[in-house]
Amino acid sequence: MSISCSELSKVYEGGKAGWPALLGVSFEIKPGEFTAVTGPSGCGKSTLLNILGLLDEPTGGRYLLNGRDILEMSDGERSDFRRDQIGFIFQSFNLLNRLPALGNVCLPMMYAGIQNAEMQHRAHALLAKVGLKGKEKKTPLELSGGERQRVAIARALANSPKIILADEPTGNLDSASSREIMDMLLQLNAEGITVIMVTHDKELAARARRNLRMKDGRLEA
Amino acid sequence: MIKALLNAARTGLAEVRIHKMRSVLSFLAIAVGSVVFMDSLASIVNIYSRLEQQKQVSGIARMKIVQNNSLRYSTPDEYKAPPVFTYANVRDLRNKLPWLYMVSAEKRTGRNVFEYEGRRVVTTLAGITPEWRKRNFVYTLKGRFLDWNDTENKLRVCVIVRRAVPPPAGNSGKAKREKPRYTNAFEVLATHNDLLGKVVKIDNVTFTVVGVMDELPASRRPKMSMAGYQNYNILAPVTTLTHYRFLREAFASLDVTIDAGSERDFDKAMRMVRNFLKTRFGDVDYFLIENQMGMLQEQMQKSIKASLMTISLGMLAFLAGGIGIMNVTLATVFARTKEIGIRRAIGASRWDIMLQFIVEAVMLGLIGGVLGSALGYLWGVPIKVMLGMGGSPIKPWMPLASVLIAAFTAFAFAIYPAWVAAGLKPADALRAE
Numbered sequence: 139m140s141i142s143c144s145e146l147s148k149v150y151e152g153g154k155a156g157w158p159a160l161l162g163v164s165f166e167i168k169p170g171e172f173t174a175v176t177g178p179s180g181c182g183k184s185t186l187l188n189i190l191g192l193l194d195e196p197t198g199g200r201y202l203l204n205g206r207d208i209l210e211m212s213d214g215e216r217s218d219f220r221r222d223q224i225g226f227i228f229q230s231f232n233l234l235n236r237l238p239a240l241g242n243v244c245l246p247m248m249y250a251g252i253q254n255a256e257m258q259h260r261a262h263a264l265l266a267k268v269g270l271k272g273k274e275k276k277t278p279l280e281l282s283g284g285e286r287q288r289v290a291i292a293r294a295l296a297n298s299p300k301i302i303l304a305d306e307p308t309g310n311l312d313s314a315s316s317r318e319i320m321d322m323l324l325q326l327n328a329e330g331i332t333v334i335m336v337t338h339d340k341e342l343a344a345r346a347r348r349n350l351r352m353k354d355g356r357l358e359a
Numbered sequence: 360m361i362k363a364l365l366n367a368a369r370t371g372l373a374e375v376r377i378h379k380m381r382s383v384l385s386f387l388a389i390a391v392g393s394v395v396f397m398d399s400l401a402s403i404v405n406i407y408s409r410l411e412q413q414k415q416v417s418g419i420a421r422m423k424i425v426q427n428n429s430l431r432y433s434t435p436d437e438y439k440a441p442p443v444f445t446y447a448n449v450r451d452l453r454n455k456l457p458w459l460y461m462v463s464a465e466k467r468t469g470r471n472v473f474e475y476e477g478r479r480v481v482t483t484l485a486g487i488t489p490e491w492r493k494r495n496f497v498y499t500l501k502g503r504f505l506d507w508n509d510t511e512n513k514l515r516v517c518v519i520v521r522r523a524v525p526p527p528a529g530n531s532g533k534a535k536r537e538k539p540r541y542t543n544a545f546e547v548l549a550t551h552n553d554l555l556g557k558v559v560k561i562d563n564v565t566f567t568v569v570g571v572m573d574e575l576p577a578s579r580r581p582k583m584s585m586a587g588y589q590n591y592n593i594l595a596p597v598t599t600l601t602h603y604r605f606l607r608e609a610f611a612s613l614d615v616t617i618d619a620g621s622e623r624d625f626d627k628a629m630r631m632v633r634n635f636l637k638t639r640f641g642d643v644d645y646f647l648i649e650n651q652m653g654m655l656q657e658q659m660q661k662s663i664k665a666s667l668m669t670i671s672l673g674m675l676a677f678l679a680g681g682i683g684i685m686n687v688t689l690a691t692v693f694a695r696t697k698e699i700g701i702r703r704a705i706g707a708s709r710w711d712i713m714l715q716f717i718v719e720a721v722m723l724g725l726i727g728g729v730l731g732s733a734l735g736y737l738w739g740v741p742i743k744v745m746l747g748m749g750g751s752p753i754k755p756w757m758p759l760a761s762v763l764i765a766a767f768t769a770f771a772f773a774i775y776p777a778w779v780a781a782g783l784k785p786a787d788a789l790r791a792e
Contacts (some may be wrong), residue, residue, distance in 0.1 A: 188786045188789075191704070192783075193703070193704060193785040193789065194784065194785070194786035195788040213708065214708050214709075214710070217703070217706055217707065217708035217709070217710070217711075218706070220703075220704060220706045221705065221706020221707075222706070226704045228703065228789075232697075232700075232701045232704070232789070233701075234701060235371075236373060236377060245702070245705055246705040246706050248366050249702075249706045249707050249708075249711060250706065251362055251363070251706065293705065295574060296705075297706070341665065352694055
């Protein structure tokens with residue numbers, strides 16, 4: 139799964155001229171890379187990640203995902219792409235608090251139409267993999283921050299994605315939990331998954347193989 | 360597809376369970392609609408079954424020959440005393456059209472004095488022919504009824520009609536506790552004396568009571584919503600009454616009720632009766648033929664109109680329930696924007712989101728419909744009876760229909776909110792708090 143962006147720009151509507159978040163960003167990411175995107179708040183990191191994850195559309199430039207222009211994809215195709223190829227990890231976990239850990243992990247598989255037995259089996263295995271064996275029935279509200287993020291990682295891995303997009307995955311965690319999550323991401327990368335992580339933790343960024351620094355909607359060389 | 364539906368149903372059920380209060384409130388709206396709908400359906404069914412009953416009792420193929428009171432004359436010289444329909448005419452008509460089921464003639468007198476063992480009460484007489492028995496016969500008979508021999512020979516015989524105890528007036532508890540009473544002196548006299556075979560005097564003419572008829576109690580009488588149900592006290596041969604001057608033949612034109620026997624023969628009977636009147640009385644319309652079938656049909660149409668009114672009331676209640684569901688669903692969409700964003704991020708398509716909200720709303724509608732049907736049943740049978748409104752007959756298909764309509768209403772009103780939910784941009788939805 140290769141990512142290729144050229145002159146990506148995004149202007150949010152509002153005000154007279156709108157509010158520019160990205161001002162022409164170009165880069166390529168090869169399959170299997172671990173890339174950290176760093177920069178101060180408001181520099182467009184999250185916007186970039188949303189566009190990369192097909193949650194948002196650029197207002198200018200080209201984004202080729204696996205050689206396909208995402209602006210030519212239908213909503214259904216993008217949804218399928220998100221479901222099957224991309225795993226999201228958010229700063230605020232974004233788990234459904236009503237559902238137990240297991241239910242949260244099952245959700246993407248539900249949308250993929252996977253058989254119930256298979257779905258349960260895989261969800262159990264994934265939760266075990268992130269070290270949450272025995273906590274399948276707990277709801278996110280009964281778990282610690284680190285544990286919640288691990289549920290989120292398990293959920294992101296549910297449909298065996300090729301890319302993991304992590305938006306400040308450790309932003310709400312203490313340093314010990316942060317290290318664990320980072321270790322997990324590195325391990326996933328070692329298994330062949332492309333990881334793109336937005337962070338402003340310099341220490342974490344240093345552990346990534348590649349760093350993209352952003353400022354005011356542009357990449358710094 | 361089915362799996363997606365099942366999943367949506369599962370999520371919906373969980374959602375309904377979590378937001379119990381909100382769900383109960385929206386059930387309520389639909390439930391109210393359901394109750395009204397069931398009640399109006401029941402009342403419609405009731406009207407139709409009553410009409411059906413009435414058709415069976417009084418026959419739908421009836422017509423009545425009455426004197427035309429609206430003849431106009433331009434000068435006094437033109438006036439001629441109009442002819443009357445006599446007993447002889449009735450016999451003629453009967454002989455001409457023997458295939459008719461009934462040709463019943465009747466004329467009532469004004470006030471008469473009825474005397475038995477020295478007691479005198481005021482009452483009225485009805486002069487009839489034996490075929491009277493073929494109409495609305497809701498009596499039990501002791502002795503015999505009047506026959507052709509009585510009418511042909513002008514015999515002084517009569518049949519006494521004993522009225523059933525009238526139902527208590529009003530629905531209040533007090534009225535129900537009171538013992539029902541007759542208010543009419545003749546009724547008291549007829550009820551408290553065995554008059555069968557006795558000789559009585561009516562306006563000083565002696566009559567022999569050959570039969571006593573008891574009216575069926577009100578509960579066993581077919582309900583008649585149509586006018587024309589009259590009370591009778593004493594029946595006597597119309598010829599006798601004319602002969603003894605209870606009726607003045609020159610003025611007393613008989614009212615003749617004709618029953619063709621079946622709807623099929625009605626038009627034919629009408630035509631032949633009209634011909635009979637024409638040959639007998641000339642081209643002037645001295646008599647009119649009232650079409651009782653037409654009256655019945657008119658009444659049916661009125662009932663249908665009334666039914667449509669009540670049905671539209673039920674529909675209105677469903678509309679209100681539907682708007683409630685729409686409101687709730689719309690509120691849900693805004694309260695769960697973040698969730699929509701999360702679901703979109705992990706791969707739910709627009710269609711998945713739309714399906715989820717629609718299924719949830721339909722489930723609200725279904726549960727509301729079931730609840731409302733139960734309430735409607737309670738309302739239709741025990742509560743209405745307790746309130747003295749008379750129970751509505753609830754047929755098994757009514758709850759089913761109301762549940763289906765409730766579900767459909769919910770579906771229809773959830774489309775817009777679901778469409779709003781599906782239209783949210785994933786990135787924007789995720790930012791919501």
